[in-house]
Amino acid sequence: xxxxxxxxxxxxxxxxxxxxxxxxxxxxxxxxxxxxxxxxxxxxxxxxxxxxxxxxxxxxxxxxxxxxxxxxxxxxxxxxxxxxxxxxxxxxxxxxxxxxxxxxxxxxxxxxxxxxxxxxxxxxxxxxxxxxxxxxxxxxxxxxxxxxxxxxxxxxxxxxxxxxxxxxxxxxxxxxxxxxxx
Amino acid sequence: xxxxxxxxxxxxxxxxxxxxxxxxxxxxxxxxxxxxxxxxxxxxxxxxxxxxxxxxxxxxxxxxxxxxxxxxxxxxxxxxxxxxxxxxxxxxxxxxxxxxxxxxxxxxxxxxxxxxxxxxxxxxxxxxxxxxxxxxxxxxxxxxxxxxxxxxxxxxxxxxxxxxxxxxxxxxxxxxxxxxxx
DNA sequence: CTACAATCGGGACAGTTGTCCCGCTTGGTC
DNA sequence: GACCAAGCGGGACAACTGTCCCGATTGTAG
Numbered sequence: 001x002x003x004x005x006x007x008x009x010x011x012x013x014x015x016x017x018x019x020x021x022x023x024x025x026x027x028x029x030x031x032x033x034x035x036x037x038x039x040x041x042x043x044x045x046x047x048x049x050x051x052x053x054x055x056x057x058x059x060x061x062x063x064x065x066x067x068x069x070x071x072x073x074x075x076x077x078x079x080x081x082x083x084x085x086x087x088x089x090x091x092x093x094x095x096x097x098x099x100x101x102x103x104x105x106x107x108x109x110x111x112x113x114x115x116x117x118x119x120x121x122x123x124x125x126x127x128x129x130x131x132x133x134x135x136x137x138x139x140x141x142x143x144x145x146x147x148x149x150x151x152x153x154x155x156x157x158x159x160x161x162x163x164x165x166x167x168x169x170x171x172x173x174x175x176x177x178x179x180x181x182x
Numbered sequence: 183x184x185x186x187x188x189x190x191x192x193x194x195x196x197x198x199x200x201x202x203x204x205x206x207x208x209x210x211x212x213x214x215x216x217x218x219x220x221x222x223x224x225x226x227x228x229x230x231x232x233x234x235x236x237x238x239x240x241x242x243x244x245x246x247x248x249x250x251x252x253x254x255x256x257x258x259x260x261x262x263x264x265x266x267x268x269x270x271x272x273x274x275x276x277x278x279x280x281x282x283x284x285x286x287x288x289x290x291x292x293x294x295x296x297x298x299x300x301x302x303x304x305x306x307x308x309x310x311x312x313x314x315x316x317x318x319x320x321x322x323x324x325x326x327x328x329x330x331x332x333x334x335x336x337x338x339x340x341x342x343x344x345x346x347x348x349x350x351x352x353x354x355x356x357x358x359x360x361x362x363x364x
Numbered sequence: 365c366t367a368c369a370a371t372c373g374g375g376a377c378a379g380t381t382g383t384c385c386c387g388c389t390t391g392g393t394c
Numbered sequence: 395g396a397c398c399a400a401g402c403g404g405g406a407c408a409a410c411t412g413t414c415c416c417g418a419t420t421g422t423a424g
Contacts, residue, residue, distance in 0.1 A: 002370060002421060028411060030374095039373030044413060105341065106288070139355075145342045146352055153335020153356075159287065160327045170328055173321075174335075177359030184391060184400060210381060212404095221403035226383060 261319025
């Protein structure tokens with residue numbers, strides 16, 4: 001690959017990352033190109049469809065989160081690992097509008113492209129959930145889809161006035177619901 | 183107003199109601215017109231913009247819910263009134279994709295047009311919330327936006343496999359989080 | 365330095381959708 | 395039954411966006 005092509009590819013990816021994070025996934029491709037200082041043709045050669053641009057960005061972020069989740073699973077007791085993972089996921093998504101939309105399934109379906117083990121958020125989430133349930137830390141009747149829905153709720157909270165305190169409280173509310181009653 | 187005009191207006195409203203409920207707010211206006219057996223011009227004369235069509239439909243639904251909420255406030259103790267209201271809101275929205283989207287703020291902002299007392303969901307929600315908090319049934323640090331976010335979470339649950347049991351569990355999870363710990 | 369192939373820029377194109385307008389039709393009254 | 399304004403149908407128009415292509419440019423091997 002030619003040096004300038006490589007440079008352009010990275011630049012587009014970089015600009016797209018921060019633009020999607022700040023303004024969401026609905027920003028036009030032409031706008032990404034403009035901010036990156038390239039033509040639309042250049043973007044569409046490196047990323048033939050908008051989805052492929054989403055993929056390149058979101059999968060990278062997801063891989064990071066999955067990695068952190070596995071670390072948690074290895075170093076914490078099952079209950080703490082699960083709740084810390086939940087908070088981590090929300091915190092990450094809350095500061096990145098694009099990721100938040102992908103997680104909420106608005107505009108891009110993460111899970112249909114994130115099947116490789118290093119991207120499989122669903123699998124690692126289920127792993128942590130089941131572990132926490134076996135340890136008696138989470139209600140036994142909860143399923144992964146419930147957890148995801150609560151996460152979407154936390155992210156929805158961000159859209160109406162976002163401050164760290166509200167975010168913490170919101171995570172706390174969700175976790176309190178999930179916790180096994182004694 | 184001419185009789186046929188009145189008839190057409192009602193027919194459009196009726197078709198739009200069920201179409202939005204079944205397929206969401208993104209159905210094109212032309213499709214509504216087609217199903218109602220009228221031209222697009224007829225729709226746009228009665229409802230100059232798509233938003234005005236949303237308004238006519240959603241405000242009607244919201245008015246019903248607000249009414250039910252006031253009944254609950256009058257006939258139940260504050261805690262029960264609040265939790266029953268929450269469940270009611272979710273149940274109503276769950277079976278109506280359009281309402282669900284409006285409640286989640288996806289495609290239409292209910293609260294900016296629902297300011298009249300009989301439509302003011304926000305006001306009645308706050309009323310019930312504060313009552314429940316004073317009675318010690320709900321955590322005192324919760325604010326209305328938190329409740330709305332949890333509701334959005336419940337509605338998000340519907341999008342990934344919807345069955346009555348899961349819905350009940352999801353409402354239960356959310357309410358458990360809101361409840362004051364002892 | 366030269367030549368050529370890879371790459372680039374940006375405009376063309378197609379598909380969607382909301383809004384508006386105009387010529388024709390029809391309901392309701394005299 | 396006739397008249398005319400209210401109302402209708404549906405096509406025109408504009409705005410937006412994703413995708414593709416072509417002529418111009420530029421990096422790089424020899």
